[in-house]
Amino acid sequence: NLSKPKASQNKKGGKSKDAPSWDPVALKFPERNAPRNSHCHLSNSPRAIEHAYQYGGTANSRQEFEHLKGDFGAKSQFSIRLRTRSSHGMIFYVSDQEENDFMTLFLAHGRLVYMFNVGHKKLKIRSQEKYNDGLWHDVVFIREKSSGRLVIDGLRVLEESLPPTEATWKIKGPIYLGGVAPGKAVKNVQINSIYSFSGCLSNLQLNGASITSASQTFSVTPCFEGPMETGTYFSTEGGYVVLDESFNIGLKFEIAFEVRPRSSSGTLVHGHSVNGEYLNVHMKNGQVIVKVNNGIRDFSTSVTPKQSLCDGRWHRITVIRDSNVVQLDVDSEVNHVVGPLNPKPIDHREPVFVGGVPESLLTPRLAPSKPFTGCIRHFVIDGHPVSFSKAALVSGAVSINSCPAA
Helix, strand or coil, X not given: CCCCXXXXXXXXXXCEEECCCCCCCCCCCCCCCCCCCCCCCCCCCCCEEEEEEEECCCCCCEEEECCCCCCCCCEEEEEEEXXXXXXXXXXXXXXXXXXXXXXXEEEECCEEEEEEEECCEEEEEECCCCCCCCCCEEEEEEEECCEEEEEECCCEEEEEECCCCCCCCCCEEEEEECCCXXXXXXXXXXXXXXXXXXXXXXXEXXXXXXCCCCCEEECCEEEECXXXXXXXXXXXXXXXXXXXXXXXXCCEEEEEEEEEECCCCEEEEXXXXXXXXXXXXXXXXCEEEEEEXXXXXXXXXEECCCCCCCCCCCEEEEEEEECCEEEEEECCEEEEEECCCCCCCCCCCECCEECCCCHHHXXXXXXXXXXXXXXXXXXXXXXXXCCHHHCCEEEEEEECCEEECC
8 A cells, every 4th residue: 555755855944856667665563572693793672662763864754654543533532652851853643634623732932733624713722831842742633623732641631622513624745754755734723833753653543443554654764762873774564765866876986885784685786777778786694795887788796794794893885886896895895896888878967875775667687675674874975965954855765864883
């Protein structure tokens, strides 16, 4: 049950761009305490709070829930646990297609705001206290026709009502959790609260029944415990980053980045063109391999590092391409390959995938590769640092600018 995103946003407040022609991955989060990879110093599933998810890092980090049990037309009671230090950000949003009928819970200046429409009017309940203190809070938001209630930590009950209206209240999925799709909510929510909030959410319920199994996930990971550091984390559930088009690669480029893997195999970088040419950088059992097709045939080079990449330390990988010559550097070890010359090379500049790639984009000659698990930082193309928070798309279980350190 996947639908393509209507647009992908490259930065906060940026313009929406046309949808990419691939499907984002839908994630099922397995048990947190997965076994340690036999070759890796670090566990491939860092310590995390069970059934809690981390949002933020990108403007539209979110989960989407399409199929809901139970109607919430006339009356509904939603509940959720949240933990944040954000002063602003979207927590919950659902509406009809035109966004005339809607319901939302968001943060503004650290206060919780619950809002829905009654006919053409908006009912708004705002907490007096601030709740961006980094502690867990239980929030219940209830709608009964033209009346609303916001209950926080079972203690503070805030109520508001508007004159009833004959208008029917029609809501259509999806429920957006942690953020919204680009362009959504602008009609109903103040501009500094429409972007994803940064923090953790847990235990979403509708009328006492848990809402689980998101239909789509964008830049959402388990809610990790323990120390964090700068870097982008690719979780074991799978996901990828598509770089914004200013970083598309062609026949000549240099890509450099640092990795700290939690698994000895996985896709690091992938780029391909419509005519079957591609560049693919991946790890396989600790070996780093670059495969290239330049329209004539496949050619590849590899480095098997003396020091395991899975030793819990950071390692630097550089890939340099100049037409049919490809060089691979892994720390201080270097290898290269000279492929066949293409007499009529076409310099297609293609999107760059980092950390994984949809299987639908892999050619038959490229065996489906596991997504990368671990951390990537200091990603540079042709001397220009890449900001993953400005990516064209962050799909799946990817945490931008925040990496478990242990």
